[in-house]
Amino acid sequence: MPSVAVKLYSVFFKFLLKHRLQNRIQTQPDDSNPFGVTSRPEETIAAANPLFTDGVATKDIHIDPFTSLSIRIFLPESALTPPEPDSKPPPRPRVRAGPRRSDPDSGSPPTDSAQQSQGSLQSYPSRRNSYGNIGTPATNDAKREPRRNSYGGSVDMEGLNLIPGGGGVYRGYAPSNENRRKLPVILQFHGGGWVSGSNDSVSNDFFCRRIAKLCDVIVVAVGYRLAPENRYPAAFEDGLKVLNWLGKQANLAECSKSMGSVRISGGAESKKTDVHRHIVDTFGASMVEPWLAAHGDPSRCVLLGVSCGANIADYVARKAVEAGRLLDPVKVVAQVLMYPFFIGSVPTHSEIKLANSYFYDKAMCILAWKLFLPEEEFSLDHPAANPLVPGRGPPLKLMPPTLTVVAELDWMRDRAIAYSEEIRKVNVDAPVLEYKDAVHEFATLDMLLKTPQAQACAEDISIWVKKYISLRGHEFSY
Numbered sequence: 001m002p003s004v005a006v007k008l009y010s011v012f013f014k015f016l017l018k019h020r021l022q023n024r025i026q027t028q029p030d031d032s033n034p035f036g037v038t039s040r041p042e043e044t045i046a047a048a049n050p051l052f053t054d055g056v057a058t059k060d061i062h063i064d065p066f067t068s069l070s071i072r073i074f075l076p077e078s079a080l081t082p083p084e085p086d087s088k089p090p091p092r093p094r095v096r097a098g099p100r101r102s103d104p105d106s107g108s109p110p111t112d113s114a115q116q117s118q119g120s121l122q123s124y125p126s127r128r129n130s131y132g133n134i135g136t137p138a139t140n141d142a143k144r145e146p147r148r149n150s151y152g153g154s155v156d157m158e159g160l161n162l163i164p165g166g167g168g169v170y171r172g173y174a175p176s177n178e179n180r181r182k183l184p185v186i187l188q189f190h191g192g193g194w195v196s197g198s199n200d201s202v203s204n205d206f207f208c209r210r211i212a213k214l215c216d217v218i219v220v221a222v223g224y225r226l227a228p229e230n231r232y233p234a235a236f237e238d239g240l241k242v243l244n245w246l247g248k249q250a251n252l253a254e255c256s257k258s259m260g261s262v263r264i265s266g267g268a269e270s271k272k273t274d275v276h277r278h279i280v281d282t283f284g285a286s287m288v289e290p291w292l293a294a295h296g297d298p299s300r301c302v303l304l305g306v307s308c309g310a311n312i313a314d315y316v317a318r319k320a321v322e323a324g325r326l327l328d329p330v331k332v333v334a335q336v337l338m339y340p341f342f343i344g345s346v347p348t349h350s351e352i353k354l355a356n357s358y359f360y361d362k363a364m365c366i367l368a369w370k371l372f373l374p375e376e377e378f379s380l381d382h383p384a385a386n387p388l389v390p391g392r393g394p395p396l397k398l399m400p401p402t403l404t405v406v407a408e409l410d411w412m413r414d415r416a417i418a419y420s421e422e423i424r425k426v427n428v429d430a431p432v433l434e435y436k437d438a439v440h441e442f443a444t445l446d447m448l449l450k451t452p453q454a455q456a457c458a459e460d461i462s463i464w465v466k467k468y469i470s471l472r473g474h475e476f477s478y
Contacts, residue, residue, distance in 0.1 A: 002358065002409065002437055002438075002439055002451075003451070005449070005450075006358065006439060006449055006451070007358070009448060009449065010358040010359050010439065013359050014359065014360075014361065014364065017193070017196070017360075017364060018364055018367075020040075020042075020195070020196065021193075021195065021364060021367045021368060021371065022367075024195055024228055024371055025228075025367070025370070025371065033229070034066065034067060034230065034234075035066070035067055035068050036067055036068045036225035036226065036229050036230040036234065037068055037225065037226055037229055038068045038069070038070055038198060038199070038223035038224065038225060038226060039198035039200070039201070039223070039226075040196055040198070040226070043196070043197070043198045043201050044201060044202045045198065045200050045201060045202070046200060046201065046202045046205035046206075048060045048072065048200070050172020050173055051172060051173065052077040052080075052173065054209070055076060055077045055209075055213055056074050056075065056076050056077065056209045056212050056213060057074075057075045057077075057172065057173050057291075058072055058073060058074050058075070058205070058209075059072070059073050059172065059291065060072050060200060061073065061289065063241075063242070063245050064238075064241065067225060067234075067238070068223070068225055069222075069223065069224065069225065069238045069241060069242070070199070070223040071199065071220050071221060071222055071223060071242060072199050072200050072205070072208070072220075072221040072223070073218065073219070073220055073221075073289075073291055073292070074208045074209060074211075074212040074218065074219035074220075074221065075173070075212070075218055075291050075295060076183070076212045076213055076216060076217070076218070078181075078183070078213075078216050079181050079183050079218070079295040080181070081181060082181070173291070174290060175290050175291065175293075175294030175295065180294045180295065181295060182295060182296070182297040183216060183217050183218050183295050183296065183297060184215075184216075184217045184218070184297055184300035184301070184302065184469035185217065185218050185219075185220060185246065185292070185296050185297065185298055185300070185301050185302070186211065186212075186215065186217045186218070186219045186220065186301075186302045186303075186304050186465075187220050187222060187239075187242060187243065187246070187301065187302070187303050187304065187313075187316070188204075188208055188211070188219050188220065188221045188222065188304045188305075188306070188309070189222050189224065189239060189303075189304070189305040189306065189309030189310070189312045189313050190204045190221065190222075190223075190306055190307075190309050190444075191306040191307025191308050191309050191310075191341070191441060191444060192226075192307070192308065193307070193308055193341070193360065193364070193365065193368035194226065194227040194235065194308050194341075194368050194369075194371060194372035195226055195227050195228065195368055195371050195372070196226070197226075198223060199221035199222055199223035200221070200223065202447060203444060203445050203446075203447050203448065204221060204306075204444065205221075206446070206447040207306075207443065207444045207446070207447075207458075208221050210446075210455075210458050211304070211458060211461070211462070214458050214459060214461075214462040215461070215462040215465050215466065215469070216466075217302070217465075217469065218291070218292070218295060218296050220242065220246070222238065222239060222242050222309075222312075224238035224239060224312065225238055227368075227371045227372040228371040228372070231371075231372055231373060231374050232372055232373050232374060232377070232382075232384055233384075235308075235312055235372075236311075236312055236315045236316075236384065238312075239312040239313070239315065239316045240315070240316050240319050243301075243316055243319075243320065243327070243330060243332075244327070246292070246296075246298050246301070246330055247298060247327050247328070247329065247330040249288065249289050249292050249293065249296070249298075250292075250296070250298045250329050250330065251329070252287055252288045252293075253288055253292070253293035254329075256288055256293070298329050298330040298331070299329050299330070299331045300331070300333055300468070300469040301330055301331060301332050301333060302332070302333060302334045302335065302336065302465055302468070302469060303316055303317055303332060303334075303335040303336070303400075304335070304336040304338070304461075305335070305336070305337055305338065305340070306338045306339070306441070306443075306444050307338070307339055307340070307341050307360075307440065307441060307444075308341035308368075308372075309338075310337040310338055310339070310340035310341060311340060311341050311342070311384060311385075313335050313336075313337060314335070314337060314340070314387065315384070316332075317332055317335045317399060317400055317402075318392070318393040318394055318399070319393075320332040320400075321393075321394045321398045321399060321400075322393065322394055332400050333400060333401070333468040333469065334400050334401045334402070334403070334464075334465060334467075334468040334469075335400055335401075335402050335403070336402075336403045336405065336461055336464075336465065337402060337403070337404045337405065337416065338405040338443060338444070339405060339406055339407055339410050339412060339413070339416065339440050339441070340387075340404070340412065340415075340416045340419070341365070341385075341412065342385065342386065342387055342412055342415040342416055342419065343362075343365060343366070343369065343380050343385050343386065343412065343415070344380055344381055344385070344386040344388065344389075344415060345379070345380040345381050345386075348414035348415055348418070349414055350410070350411050350412070350413050350414040350415075351411050351412070351414065351415075353411075354409060354410065354411035354413075355411055357409055357410060357411045357439070357440070358409055358439040358440065359439055359440045359441055360410075360412075360440050360441075361411070362411055365412075366380070369382075369385060372384075373385075386415075387415070387419040387422075388415070388418060388419060388422065395426070396422060396423050396425075396426045396428065397426035397427065397428060399423055399428055400428075401428060401429035401430065401467075401468060402420065402423050402428065402429075402430045403430070403431055403433065403461065403464050403465075404416050404417065404419070404420040404430065404431070404432045404433070405432075405433045405435075405443070405457060405461070406432060406433070406434045406435075407434070407435055407438035407439050407440055407442055408434060408435060408436050408437060408438055409437065409438065409439045409440075410438075410439060410440040412440070413434070416432075417432055417434075420432045431464065433457070433460055435453040435456070435457060436453075437453070438451070438453045442454055442457070443457040443458065
């Protein structure tokens with residue numbers, strides 16, 4: 001049985017959620033505004049921190065000018081370590097030989113390969129370029145410093161993480177041209193019953209940091225539009241839009257790399273940093289996200305959805321299968337569905353036995369679906385709600401490997417297990433991890449619940465995911 005703290009918090013959580021859902025129904029929002037909202041005023045938000053204070057740097061980016069769609073990037077500190085020799089693909093070894101040409105932007109003298117290899121393991125923390133943090137002090141050249149800034153999206157001092165009164169000096173991590181270890185990318189979709197939750201909430205921030213560290217990946221948490229301001233299919237379209245944005249970023253980064261050495265008049269070569277400055281949008285902001293360009297490997301992309309976010313992840317995976325090579329270089333290699341928000345008109349055994357379970361009972365979930373689905377489309381067998389209805393998209397045999405996480409005391413568990421069994425029948429790797437005495441959202445609310453199952457779940461996810469994102473093969477299998 002769950003602890004007393006979990007039971008008490010569940011009662012308080014259900015009381016607040018029921019009150020908020022009823023208020024949403026009574027006060028019908030204006031559906032004519034497509035911009036929408038991605039967070040509620042009552043949500044506790046964790047501020048972005050572009051420094052590696054606790055081993056993970058974060059930044060927020062608003063990626064769509066027409067909607068409120070935003071993302072939070074979680075970059076683990078392991079991206080700064082030199083890549084292991086055997087972790088690289090064999091056909092493409094990268095060996096640095098000979099003297100390295102000095103970089104006039106960095107202000108450092110030229111060094112040979114021997115000096116660089118001796119200090120690579122000891123000096124890599126100083127390559128963070130994390131202004132205001134311990135490490136190599138920033139240069140005093142005011143003319144060169146702003147060129148190392150990473151322009152992400154917001155135009156205010158807080159969004160750009162600029163040092164107040166510091167002449168526009170960026171205080172966060174800016175990738176250098178030397179330490180560019182590539183990491184897989186996990187697109188994470190938060191839960192909250194369609195009407196609440198946020199990608200930058202305290203609980204989701206804590207969960208994404210844990211996943212980024214354990215899996216050694218870049219986590220991109222998606223802030224999709226919430227209902228009832230934006231009903232179906234707004235959240236699903238936002239998830240697919242982020243996947244396409246990830247592919248666009250990869251193509252822009254590759255374009256920048258190919259333009260890095262351009263002949264100009266007089267036989268001289270223009271520097272790569274000079275060329276990058278031309279890839280800008282209408283307002284002059286850089287279109288290339290520097291963290292993803294330097295450290296992201298979109299060919300190893302994993303989708304991870306939590307609660308109703310699992311429904312979005314499954315939809316995005318299906319659309320990725322339908323798109324095929326059109327998403328290149330992005331490739332969805334696996335997906336993780338954590339206690340999916342599935343439901344249906346014919347109740348399962350767990351839906352009957354655990355209908356009044358912890359945190360999300362069945363009555364409140366039906367209310368959430370009424371707020372999410374358009375009134376003319378409302379049905380518990382809607383393709384977004386019931387994964388077992390026919391005609392939902394591509395054949396299941398084309399789906400990526402799917403890990404399903406369920407809780408013993410969650411009334412939605414049986415339908416999630418049934419969906420996993422359907423995928424397994426067509427010879428797709430689709431294991432199920434069930435955790436005893438666990439409740440819905442047990443892993444993502446661990447900052448409040450403090451259950452031992454949460455840490456074990458995150459470790460199990462990292463073990464399974466590394467089978468498909470490791471460059472060294474499948475030695476991480478069970």
